[in-house]
Amino acid sequence: MNTDTSRDLSQLSPLFRTPGTGLTLDVLGVTHRYKAMASDTGQQFSIWESIVPPGRGAPAHTHTREDEAFFVLSGEVLVEVEGTDEPVRLGTGAFFFAPRHRRHGYRNVSNDAARLLVFAMPGAGLDRMFAAFDELGKRSGHKPDIEAIAPIAEQYGVAIQPSSG
Secondary structure, three states, X not given: OOXXXXXXXXXXXXXXXXXXXXXXXXXXXXXXXXXXXXHHOOOOOEEEEEEEOOOOEEEEEEEOOOEEEEEEEEOEEEEEEOOOOOOEEEEOOOEEXXXXXXXXXXXXXXXXXXXXXXXEEOOHHHHHXXXXXXXXXXXXXXXXXXXXHHHHHHHOOEEEOOOOO
């Protein structure tokens, strides 16, 4: 008998999002448009579309609580991941899995906005962390710097590594 009532998935409702809808956050200059938050999926996963301007992306970081998966809908990103000899270029249709405890980061290297579909399993911590980044940016009126977001990320089990360049 399953006594874990926190994961009673029988109470979940179907969820539909039409194109262009869902909670939208500004995460360090990258737009995250949520298709489902962990609170919508019984804390199983989150999924969002990332709209990444040229030259932007996610700094090198390591998750201790979530795995992430990326599907490139359009554009081209350069992915750096712990355990590979050099960065990997991923174009439209490519996929990348970033398991927890493995440092990774990415940057849009195309001339147009790249679009990624990102899955986080389980995701609730990242949902809250990204909302905190968005709020910090709104309060300060500019994109927060690494020194400002690192302590927030740490609260959610994410270590942000300083840039190597």
